[in-house]
Amino acid sequence: MLALAGLALLAACNGEHAAVVRQSSVACDRACLEKLIDTVMTAMVAHDTARLPLVAGFRYVENNQPLKAGQGNWKTVQAFGPYRHYFADPESGNAAVIATMRENDEDGIFTLRIHSIGGRLSEAEAVFTHDPQGAAAYIRLGKPADDWLDTVPDEDRMSREDLEETANKYFGGLENNDGKGDYSFFADDCVRLEQGRRTTRNPPRKGDHSTEGEFATLGCRGQFEMGFLGFITRIRDRRHEVLDVERGVVFSIAGFDMDGRTRSIDLTTGRNYRLPPYFSASRTLQVGEAFRIRDGRIDRIESTRHEFPYGMRTGFHATYDPSNDVPGGAAPDPLRSCDATCLVAMSDQLLAAMTSRDPKQAPLADTLHYTENDQRLEIYDGLWGTLTDVGANRLRVVEAERGTILVIVRTVETDLPGILSLRLRVRGGRITEIEAMIIREERAGAEELFRTRLPVEADPGGAARFDALFEQPLLPAQRRARLQLVELADRYLDALARGKGGEVQFSADCGRRDNGVAVTGNAALRAVFSPYALDCAAQLQSGYSAYIERIRDRRVVAVDVARGLVATSAYYDIPGTLRQVTGRMGADIVLPPVLGSPYTLAVQQVFRIDGAAIQRIESVSKPLPYGARPAWRDR
Numbered sequence: 001m002l003a004l005a006g007l008a009l010l011a012a013c014n015g016e017h018a019a020v021v022r023q024s025s026v027a028c029d030r031a032c033l034e035k036l037i038d039t040v041m042t043a044m045v046a047h048d049t050a051r052l053p054l055v056a057g058f059r060y061v062e063n064n065q066p067l068k069a070g071q072g073n074w075k076t077v078q079a080f081g082p083y084r085h086y087f088a089d090p091e092s093g094n095a096a097v098i099a100t101m102r103e104n105d106e107d108g109i110f111t112l113r114i115h116s117i118g119g120r121l122s123e124a125e126a127v128f129t130h131d132p133q134g135a136a137a138y139i140r141l142g143k144p145a146d147d148w149l150d151t152v153p154d155e156d157r158m159s160r161e162d163l164e165e166t167a168n169k170y171f172g173g174l175e176n177n178d179g180k181g182d183y184s185f186f187a188d189d190c191v192r193l194e195q196g197r198r199t200t201r202n203p204p205r206k207g208d209h210s211t212e213g214e215f216a217t218l219g220c221r222g223q224f225e226m227g228f229l230g231f232i233t234r235i236r237d238r239r240h241e242v243l244d245v246e247r248g249v250v251f252s253i254a255g256f257d258m259d260g261r262t263r264s265i266d267l268t269t270g271r272n273y274r275l276p277p278y279f280s281a282s283r284t285l286q287v288g289e290a291f292r293i294r295d296g297r298i299d300r301i302e303s304t305r306h307e308f309p310y311g312m313r314t315g316f317h318a319t320y321d322p323s324n325d326v327p328g329g330a331a332p333d334p335l336r337s338c339d340a341t342c343l344v345a346m347s348d349q350l351l352a353a354m355t356s357r358d359p360k361q362a363p364l365a366d367t368l369h370y371t372e373n374d375q376r377l378e379i380y381d382g383l384w385g386t387l388t389d390v391g392a393n394r395l396r397v398v399e400a401e402r403g404t405i406l407v408i409v410r411t412v413e414t415d416l417p418g419i420l421s422l423r424l425r426v427r428g429g430r431i432t433e434i435e436a437m438i439i440r441e442e443r444a445g446a447e448e449l450f451r452t453r454l455p456v457e458a459d460p461g462g463a464a465r466f467d468a469l470f471e472q473p474l475l476p477a478q479r480r481a482r483l484q485l486v487e488l489a490d491r492y493l494d495a496l497a498r499g500k501g502g503e504v505q506f507s508a509d510c511g512r513r514d515n516g517v518a519v520t521g522n523a524a525l526r527a528v529f530s531p532y533a534l535d536c537a538a539q540l541q542s543g544y545s546a547y548i549e550r551i552r553d554r555r556v557v558a559v560d561v562a563r564g565l566v567a568t569s570a571y572y573d574i575p576g577t578l579r580q581v582t583g584r585m586g587a588d589i590v591l592p593p594v595l596g597s598p599y600t601l602a603v604q605q606v607f608r609i610d611g612a613a614i615q616r617i618e619s620v621s622k623p624l625p626y627g628a629r630p631a632w633r634d635r
Contacts, residue, residue: 033095061315063625104596107135137196179227187299190220277446329366332428462516499546510536
């Protein structure tokens with residue numbers, strides 16, 4: 001009972017040759033809206049925006065990121081169909097579709113919401129969900145059930161307001177579901193599809209939470225009355241975009257937050273249900289949820305879902321605005337300084353406070369700015385409610401002159417291992433900024449839904465130990481000034497972005513790790529991605545990184561001159577359009593299939609530089625939707 005959405009936000013014309021026109025008052029009926037959806041899908045498959053009828057100021061959002069039409073999955077989607085379920089609201093100009101799609105030679109689910117002004121596109125928000133199993137279920141269905149398309153007699157039609165109110169009752173009963181509400185808004189014969197699969201009145205079978213035992217056998221109302229869905233702790237940014245009075249149908253978009261604090265549920269049946277490891281971490285599912293409503297009761301539900309970083313706002317009309325106020329916090333003391341020892345102690349205090357869920361253990365400023373995986377969250381949300389243990393071995397880069405420290409450490413959230421990269425900024429003896437990026441172990445029962453995969457999965461065990469070189473001070477003759485260290489690290493990123501080396505000097509024993517895994521000199525990974533078997537110099541020189549479109553939004557996080565350490569943050573845009581790279585050393589380099597879909601990689605890395613040579617690179621990288629922007633870009 002969880003789901004999807006895509007979004008929109010862009011002020012300039014999207015696509016150089018698109019037919020941009022001024023707004024018109026000419027109406028667009030159901031057939032017109034459905035044709036407009038088909039026009040968008042045809043343009044996507046053709047990778048061509050030239051014939052799109054756009055109003056001035058057209059806005060496009062894909063997987064919650066504002067893009068130009070033609071970017072992202074526009075370059076990689078191969079086909080749509082055969083399943084297509086249209087929803088239309090001629091009165092508001094909104095329409096939507098749930099469809100199957102093919103991208104990177106794999107079937108998936110596509111959801112699109114558009115807004116029309118006089119038959120021209122003013123908004124489009126799309127979500128591309130890589131779910132082959134869900135797509136297969138939809139393909140087996142072939143088409144939506146016929147009763148979705150039935151026309152309601154004039155005398156039985158509900159008002160737009162009543163349709164919206166009924167849909168809101170559904171979300172209200174689902175949020176913090178305890179089985180004790182009034183669920184009479186469900187019809188007795190209500191049926192729900194989720195990702196193309198029926199999730200009500202099924203034979204009992206072992207599967208994920210939505211097909212577990214007794215729950216799978218119940219109808220819509222019985223499932224709510226069971227109190228099984230209490231792990232959904234907040235439903236926000238609700239938008240009822242399509243209110244189809246003629247057919248009695250509503251299409252809604254919402255964000256389902258699961259804060260990860262609920263580990264078991266006392267069901268109204270008397271049984272206690274222990275949630276699987278997936279719920280040990282904070283999750284957000286954005287849903288596209290359609291309701292068919294008759295006489296004030298929901299009798300059909302079709303839901304799509306897509307997991308995004310916890311707390312991500314929708315691209316249109318988001319209302320969730322996290323507070324920066326810290327209860328019990330204090331203003332920084334401008335006369336108080338914090339040296340390197342102080343910064344290390346502050347980071348240790350913060351981690352202890354997070355694992356104990358007691359913010360009073362850390363000296364937090366009253367207006368602390370907190371982000372997690374690039375989402376601005378309420379203070380004490382996210383990891384503050386899930387983190388249960390952190391490792392004793394911690395890689396730190398401290399720059400007391402700027403009041404900053406970066407810490408990389410192994411974590412556990414109840415039963416889910418991970419790697420945490422944590423940046424703190426301290427002013428006047430108080431922590432004023434916290435930037436957290438958490439990478440979790442992807443395994444059965446805890447895998448992020450529909451996630452972008454990396455060539456090599458993270459190994460949190462690797463963060464239980466770090467190379468001793470990161471702790472060793474350099475001899476004075478081998479040290480470089482701060483500016484020189486920053487330039488050397490930036491030179492590496494420049495070479496990576498250009499897909500060629502030569503300008504970067506490495507030590508003979510240079511090694512690089514990503515998410516706890518050695519990705520240089522690792523012969524065991526040769527079959528996964530051949531460059532991972534090369535040393536640092538040969539790897540960069542090979543030109544393997546040509547699949548990276550650009551490296552942007554670079555920041556220097558902290559620099560430790562005495563140890564030759566530079567901590568940086570950057571965003572790698574990967575368009576997914578290449579299948580192989582022409583190697584600069586002869587043979588072509590075949591790219592892993594997982595690099596065939598667009599995404600952006602948020603990378604925080606620590607360089608150890610001896611003299612002018614890079615000795616070690618330790619990085620933490622998190623896949624995000626293509627085009628994602630850092631929360632700290634303007635700070």
